[in-house]
Amino acid sequence: MGSSFYISADREKVGPWTFTGDQVTDSVRRHWPDATVSNAFEGFLEIVADVDPGRPAELSFNLRHGVFGFEDRGSPVGPLTVIYTVLNDLAPQVPVAWWVDYDVDLQPLDLAGGLDAFIASFPA
Numbered sequence: 001m002g003s004s005f006y007i008s009a010d011r012e013k014v015g016p017w018t019f020t021g022d023q024v025t026d027s028v029r030r031h032w033p034d035a036t037v038s039n040a041f042e043g044f045l046e047i048v049a050d051v052d053p054g055r056p057a058e059l060s061f062n063l064r065h066g067v068f069g070f071e072d073r074g075s076p077v078g079p080l081t082v083i084y085t086v087l088n089d090l091a092p093q094v095p096v097a098w099w100v101d102y103d104v105d106l107q108p109l110d111l112a113g114g115l116d117a118f119i120a121s122f123p124a
Helices: 021-031 077-090 115-120
Strands: 004-009 036-038 044-052 055-062 067-071 096-100 103-109
Touching: 021 036, 021 044, 021 077, 044 077, 055 077, 067 077, 077 115
Parallel strands: none
Antiparallel strands: 004 067, 004 096, 036 044, 044 055, 055 067, 096 103
16 A cells, blocks of 8 residues: 655745645646646545656645645656646745655755755655
């Protein structure tokens, strides 16, 4: 059974992100026009974006808590690329943290250093 990873604003340093689900949807579709963003589950956006052709990135955004999530299904590069892109559009100055479902110890992510640094700061 795989794990799930979560990414949010680093609430130990700042409050939650202030952007809306509509803004997340607009950002995803602006960068990946063929992406699907659905609200099939109440309170969650389900996002599928073809970041790496043939290997779509699948992730969710919890509207109530302002948390991105994705399952550990191989490389995290696709979901992290979508999350980085949305955050770079909507909250580039807000500190970011991640955690895994079995350990809520927050770990920082480097949003300021660009996409490669963001991905490299996620060691999973």
